[in-house]
Amino acid sequence: MKQGRQEVKKESWKMKTAKVAVGIVVVCAILFGVLVIARIPHVIDKQKTDEQVAKIHATKLTLDDVMGKNLPPDPGAEADKTIAGIDANRNGIRDDVELAIFKEYPDSAKTRAVLLQYALALQMEVVQPMVNGGTVGEIANKEDRAFFCVAKIVPEKGEGGVITAMETYGKFIFGKQFNTEIRKKAHKDFYSHLNSGRIDDSISCDIELASLPN
Numbered sequence: 233m234k235q236g237r238q239e240v241k242k243e244s245w246k247m248k249t250a251k252v253a254v255g256i257v258v259v260c261a262i263l264f265g266v267l268v269i270a271r272i273p274h275v276i277d278k279q280k281t282d283e284q285v286a287k288i289h290a291t292k293l294t295l296d297d298v299m300g301k302n303l304p305p306d307p308g309a310e311a312d313k314t315i316a317g318i319d320a321n322r323n324g325i326r327d328d329v330e331l332a333i334f335k336e337y338p339d340s341a342k343t344r345a346v347l348l349q350y351a352l353a354l355q356m357e358v359v360q361p362m363v364n365g366g367t368v369g370e371i372a373n374k375e376d377r378a379f380f381c382v383a384k385i386v387p388e389k390g391e392g393g394v395i396t397a398m399e400t401y402g403k404f405i406f407g408k409q410f411n412t413e414i415r416k417k418a419h420k421d422f423y424s425h426l427n428s429g430r431i432d433d434s435i436s437c438d439i440e441l442a443s444l445p446n
C-alpha cells in the first residue's frame with residue numbers, strides 16, 4: 233500500500249513537472265512571438281531605408297542636363313511658393329536654380345556640370361520622402377562628394393582649392409538653393425537627423441569633366 237502511494241506521488245510529480253515544462257515552453261514561445269512582432273516595424277523601416285539609399289545612390293546628373301537639352305521654363309513667382317519649388321523637367325534640380333546656373337555660366341560646361349551636381353544633391357534634402365539617420369547620412373555624403381567635385385575646377389589644389397570653391401561657387405549655389413527662411417529652416421531641420429559627423433572628401437563627379445569641351 234505504501235509503495236503504491238509512493239508511485240502515485242511520483243506520477244503526480246512527473247505530471248506537475250511536465251506541466252511546468254510545457255508552461256515554460258509556452259511562455260518562451262509567447263515572448264519570442266512578442267519580440268518578433270516588436271521587431272517587424274524596425275525591419276520594415278530598415279528595408280525602406282535601404283530602398284531609399286539605393287535611390288539616392290542611383291540619382292545622378294546626366295550629360296543632357298549639363299548641355300541644357302531639356303531646360304525648363306522660368307517658374308517665376310511659383311519658384312518660392314513651396315519648399316521644394318518647381319521641377320518641371322523632372323531632373324531633380326529646382327528649375328530656378330538650374331536656370332540661374334546656365335545664366336551665370338553659359339560658356340562653361342564643366343562649371344555647369346559641377347554646380348548642377350551640387351544643386352541636385354542639395355535638392356534631395358527637400359524631396360527625400362523618408363528622413364532618418366540613414367538617408368540623411370547618405371545625402372550628406374552625396375553633397376560632400378559633389379562639393380569636392382566643384383573644387384576640381386579651381387586652379388588651387390588641396391585645402392586652398394576647397395576654400396576657393398566654397399567662396400567662388402559654394403556660396404552661389406547655397407544662396408540660390410536656400411533663398412527663403414522656410415528653406416533655411418528645412419535645411420537645419422534636415423541635418424538634425426544626422427547621427428554622426430560628415431565630410432566625405434572622395435571626389436565623385438557624375439560627369440567626367442575631361443569629356444566636356446570647356
